[in-house]
Amino acid sequence: MKISTKGRYGLTIMMALAEHYGKGPLALKVIAEKHNLSEHYLEQLIAPLRNAGLVNSIRGAYGGYVLASEPHEITTADIIRVLEGPIRPVEIMDDDDPAKRELWIKIRDAVKGVLDNTTLADLISFDKDDHTQDPYMFYI
Template structure:
């Protein structure tokens, strides 16, 4: 399974909204400009996220989008499944060999575990090991 731009850009939208959570609505135009993405494409992606209840739209001059839940309550798996469909590396119905079928199932389940245990809060607060080391002071 390869995550398309739908999943990647959808995650970008949601991370931007999570970063501004509690500060009011964020326009898709501002997200598009900050990330050098097409505003029109983001409009197409936000609709299924809104229909699934992950975001709310706010109308008006200062409108935009907000998360409908706290960033800790929305997982990467929620977003990817809405925009990409089921998580599956292969079409299992086509696999006759039980050993290979089991392998594909284990791969699918491993991917699901990572996606379902990674929240928007985790993503926006992520610090790589190298970033943490650069701020370490030794006495």
């Protein structure tokens, strides 16, 4: 499974709303300008997020969007599933030999585990931390 721009930009929207959580609605125009993205494209992405109950829209001159739940209650899996569909890195076939089938299942479960256990709160706190001195950075 390759995460498309739908998933990547959807995470961008949701992270921006998480950072703004509790401060009122945030307009897509502000997010688009800050991240140099198409406002029109973000409008297409926000509709399924709203329909899935992840965001609420606020109408009016000072309207925009807010998270429907607290940032620690929304997982990255929630967002990716809405925008990308089921989390399946590899289509598991009935005629796969058992060793390959087991490998595909392990890969799927690992990806699902990371996405299911990473919340918007995790992402925005990671984003605020200084990770320039990562002790596990390797250069080849």
